[in-house]
Amino acid sequence: MFYRPIVLDKEIKFSKKKFIVSKTDLKGNIIFINKNFSEVSGYNEAELIGAPHNILRHPDMPRAVFFIVWQALLSGQPISGVIKNLAKSGEYYWVIADLEPKFNLKGEVVALTAFRRAAPQDVIDTTEELYETMLAIEKKHGMEKSLAYLEAFLEEHNLTYNEFIEELIKPKGIIATLLSAFKRMFG
Numbered sequence: 001m002f003y004r005p006i007v008l009d010k011e012i013k014f015s016k017k018k019f020i021v022s023k024t025d026l027k028g029n030i031i032f033i034n035k036n037f038s039e040v041s042g043y044n045e046a047e048l049i050g051a052p053h054n055i056l057r058h059p060d061m062p063r064a065v066f067f068i069v070w071q072a073l074l075s076g077q078p079i080s081g082v083i084k085n086l087a088k089s090g091e092y093y094w095v096i097a098d099l100e101p102k103f104n105l106k107g108e109v110v111a112l113t114a115f116r117r118a119a120p121q122d123v124i125d126t127t128e129e130l131y132e133t134m135l136a137i138e139k140k141h142g143m144e145k146s147l148a149y150l151e152a153f154l155e156e157h158n159l160t161y162n163e164f165i166e167e168l169i170k171p172k173g174i175i176a177t178l179l180s181a182f183k184r185m186f187g
């Protein structure tokens with residue numbers, strides 16, 4: 001059993017330029033992290049390597065979001081999402097995460113990577129409202145129903161999940177430039 005902090009209603013803010021990286025195996029066990037990951041989450045490298053990535057799972061996150069993420073990754077597709085993470089201190093931090101499968105020469109998925117950056121307040125506000133509704137539906141009626149709610153929400157806006165997220169999280173200006181340089185470095 002891994003350490004589970006007591007959840008505090010206190011936000012950790014970190015620099016927009018502080019990108020957080022991790023790599024996992026196909027089960028979501030962490031195999032690589034960068035320094036920023038430790039700094040923001042509060043866990044040191046020894047605590048993180050080999051641990052399941054749900055060590056950061058925040059109880060406010062709907063399961064449906066991770067279902068969508070895993071479905072994309074294991075079918076070889078990159079996907080982005082907005083995630084509320086739980087730090088070791090019990091505080092939370094919102095990130096925009098770009099997740100990608102890594103392939104071997106045979107074209108099989110062998111590892112998964114995540115690049116994260118701080119989510120701006122407008123992104124948090126939009127996501128928080130959506131997730132609160134999804135979580136409430138999940139608690140009462142299960143994950144299928146919250147997935148159905150998300151589908152209806154997207155249909156109403158005439159968007160796919162990827163289109164919705166892309167529009168919501170589009171990096172702007174210097175952050176976009178820094179982010180692509182950073183991805184080249186760690187990719």
Ligand SMILES: Cc1cc2nc3c(=O)[nH]c(=O)nc-3n(C[C@H](O)[C@H](O)[C@H](O)COP(=O)(O)O)c2cc1C
Pocket residue numbers: 022023024027028052053054055056057058063066073083084085097099112113114
């Ligand atoms: C590369 C990668 C990065 C992930 N990053 C996070 C993360 O930052 N926070 C998180 O809660 N889950 C993250 N996950 C998803 C977790 O593996 C897990 O599915 C999620 O925390 C839900 O936990 P559960 O499946 O035990 O309900 C990541 C998964 C992968 C493959």
